[in-house]
Amino acid sequence: xxxxxxxxxxxxxxxxxxxxxxxxxxxxxxxxxxxxxxxxxxxxxxxxxxxxxxxxxxxxxxxxxxxxxxxxxxxxxxxxxxxxxxxxxxxxxxxxxxxxxxxxxxxxxxxxxxxxxxxxxxxxxxxxxxxxxxxxxxxxxxxxxxxxxxxxxxxxxxxxxxxxxxxxxxxxxxxxxxxxxxxxxxxxxxxxxxxxxxxxxxxxxxxxxxxxxxxxxxxxxxxxxxxxxxxxxxxxxx
Amino acid sequence: xxxxxxxxxxxxxxxxxxxxxxxxxxxxxxxxxxxxxxxxxxxxxxxxxxxxxxxxxxxxxxxxxxxxxxxxxxxxxxxxxxxxxxxxxxxxxxxxxxxxxxxxxxxxxxxxxxxxxxxxxxxxxxxxxxxxxxxxxxxxxxxxxxxxxxxxxxxxxxxxxxxxxxxxxxxxxxxxxxxxxxxxxxxxxxxxxxxxxxxxxxxxxxxxxxxxxxxxxxxxxxxxxxxxxxxxxxxxxx
DNA sequence: GCAAAAGTGTTAGATCTACACCCATGA
DNA sequence: TCATGGGTGTAGATCTAACACTTTTGC
Numbered sequence: 001x002x003x004x005x006x007x008x009x010x011x012x013x014x015x016x017x018x019x020x021x022x023x024x025x026x027x028x029x030x031x032x033x034x035x036x037x038x039x040x041x042x043x044x045x046x047x048x049x050x051x052x053x054x055x056x057x058x059x060x061x062x063x064x065x066x067x068x069x070x071x072x073x074x075x076x077x078x079x080x081x082x083x084x085x086x087x088x089x090x091x092x093x094x095x096x097x098x099x100x101x102x103x104x105x106x107x108x109x110x111x112x113x114x115x116x117x118x119x120x121x122x123x124x125x126x127x128x129x130x131x132x133x134x135x136x137x138x139x140x141x142x143x144x145x146x147x148x149x150x151x152x153x154x155x156x157x158x159x160x161x162x163x164x165x166x167x168x169x170x171x172x173x174x175x176x177x178x179x180x181x182x183x184x185x186x187x188x189x190x191x192x193x194x195x196x197x198x199x200x201x202x203x204x205x206x207x208x209x210x211x212x213x214x215x216x217x218x219x220x221x222x223x224x225x226x227x228x229x230x231x232x233x234x235x236x237x238x
Numbered sequence: 239x240x241x242x243x244x245x246x247x248x249x250x251x252x253x254x255x256x257x258x259x260x261x262x263x264x265x266x267x268x269x270x271x272x273x274x275x276x277x278x279x280x281x282x283x284x285x286x287x288x289x290x291x292x293x294x295x296x297x298x299x300x301x302x303x304x305x306x307x308x309x310x311x312x313x314x315x316x317x318x319x320x321x322x323x324x325x326x327x328x329x330x331x332x333x334x335x336x337x338x339x340x341x342x343x344x345x346x347x348x349x350x351x352x353x354x355x356x357x358x359x360x361x362x363x364x365x366x367x368x369x370x371x372x373x374x375x376x377x378x379x380x381x382x383x384x385x386x387x388x389x390x391x392x393x394x395x396x397x398x399x400x401x402x403x404x405x406x407x408x409x410x411x412x413x414x415x416x417x418x419x420x421x422x423x424x425x426x427x428x429x430x431x432x433x434x435x436x437x438x439x440x441x442x443x444x445x446x447x448x449x450x451x452x453x454x455x456x457x458x459x460x461x462x463x464x465x466x467x468x469x470x471x472x473x474x475x476x
Numbered sequence: 477g478c479a480a481a482a483g484t485g486t487t488a489g490a491t492c493t494a495c496a497c498c499c500a501t502g503a
Numbered sequence: 504t505c506a507t508g509g510g511t512g513t514a515g516a517t518c519t520a521a522c523a524c525t526t527t528t529g530c
Contacts, residue, residue: 009290010248013321013332020265052330056321079332081319083294092290094251094332098318146465162509172468179510180260180493184464187491196508204502205508225383225463226422226519229412284529400482417483418520425518436482443481464492 011083011092014206015060016047016130018079018137019068019100021116022154022170024232027141028116032067034127035113038089044127045097045134046114060098068108074216075101075153080135087129095128099137101153104167120173142172149190152213160198160208188221190214245281249321249330253298253366254285256317257306257338257377259354261394262409265379267372270305272365273351275350276327281355282365283335283372298336306346312454313339313391317375325367333366339391342405358411373476380410385460387428390451398436398446428452 027182031043050056056078061070069141076098083094102108109136111118117123122131144150145168154167164185165178185191196210257268269281285302288294295314314336321332332365340346348354355361357376360369382388383406392405402423403416423429434448 008250008287009252011288011290012246013246013251047245050249050321050332052249053323055323056319056332066482078318080316081294083288085293086293094288094294094334096321096332130524146462160509168465172465172467176465177493179495181465182510200508202502204500205506206500206510208509216484222463224384225460227406227410227414227419228520229410230520233363398482415520415522417522420483422519438481438528440529441480442527443479444483446482446529466492468493 004157009092011094013050013051014047014093014095015056015063015098016045016133017060017064017076017098017100018045018093018134019064019073020104020119020137020154020171021102021106022104022142023116024169025166025170026118026120027138027171027173029119029122029137030068030110031115031122031126035115039127042125042127043117043123043130045130047095050096056096057098060096064100067111067114068102070109072102072106073100074103075099075150075218077140077210079133079140082129082133084129097133097137099140101141101150103156104154104163126200145171147190147220147225149213149215149219149221152190152216155213158194158196158209158210158212162208162235164211190219247330249332252285252331252333253288253294253301253336254283254333254371255298255302255314255336255338256283256372256391257302257311257340258357258375258379258409259340259344260342260405261354263404263412264356264358265376265409265410267375268306268348268356269353269360269364271351277365277406279362280363280365283368284352284376286334288334289332294334294337298334298338305349305352306340310340310344311338311347312341313337313388313456313476315378315380317371320367320371320463334449335371335375337378339388342392342401343394382456383409385458385463386428387453387457387459388452390428390454393451396432396434396448396450398448400446402429402449428457430460443460 015153021028030046032045032046034040034042046064046067047060050059057076064070064117079097079099081094081096119134122134137224151167154171155164161182162178165176165181168176168181191211192214194210194212200207259266268284270284272278272280272282278449284302284305285298286330288297317335317337319332319334328450345450357372360372393402399414399420403414403419406414406419428451429469430452432448432450436448438445
């Protein structure tokens, strides 16, 4: 890391976010229609230039605030940084992409150039390399759903198990059985009964118990599927 | 992503790498002793300024080439990008960190300011935020050892199962039983017998069969520990 | 023969999916 | 009482860690 006091050409740096939400049983991503070149008219991820004195996550929060109420963001984590020299036609630009999540049921106000798109039917042509970023965000979410409690960020404050299973189904892309989902999450100790019950619908049916997530911090609930440490070995931190 | 043709202050951008290797039964990281301010004399990760027209991974490869023969790098993947405004005392600087792996047994020539340090006993004071990056690299490696075939990048071309178990033990930080490791990897189909056998040591002992990894591409061998898709459902790509 | 190291067999436990069955409610 | 949806029980399959046991070698 040799450095000189002189001028040095530096890339511009933007932060982007793939904000995902389950809407009408489909995993959707928040996209914005560009109004100017390059890629004018193309769908792109919300974001913008990194400002001095802002941390990366503060930057993306601030950029997102122009499109959506960031108080409704239940999760934000860094995804990847892309920097192919030709990813921007006119300038040398890097982009650090984030994965954001919004709980089911919220419907934030959006500016007219911004809307939700099902991830599976997202536009084939997206600005820059944003299509690949959406794919990576979806993959990251799917992986974490399987070994963490991150569903707390997709689910509303409280929910019936069948509603939670529908969220998993939408996000994972294949059916998730509520019966077994309950058992998995109960064994892991992440579910907490609220004591309330849903009222049955018009067709009748047994009322569903209402649950919430016991913690809204990310927890790795299934740390070592294989090659787990021997019985009584607490791994040293460091 | 509003942009203007005018000048814009941009952060400098460096690429760094936490290069890990198992040496003498310990997971080690390649560190470099800084020769100038800031953090002169402190241990730091190898890396340097991103050059225009270089992709991020090309940049870190090129920077690493100054310290170590990059042909001996068996794996390189992006880890994270850090950009706290005060991470560099003098300039506005972002850093994209990579995880690199070198197989057991290679001992690349190093310049005098560069050396291997056991990850568990790495210097308490490291330059910038490099200590946290080493920790994150180790965690990433540990996680991937459990659900992918990434051990191919830590192991030599061919090996006995007991040698491979020693590599897992060093990298994971807890004992891994060769007997069960063999079964896990054989079921996953990642091991390939070479047909050769090790000669016994001086004390005797049955000669070990020699294996290699069938693929040297990263493969997720244990994709869904839980919540797996129903029996005959191929997930759609996208 | 004996020690040492590698490899095999086996057992007990955990956890998962699938599905049958029972429960609580509205009409 | 019947349809509907929620909840429980259970069986079968898979996979795992642990460990006893057998095999193959050097001395």
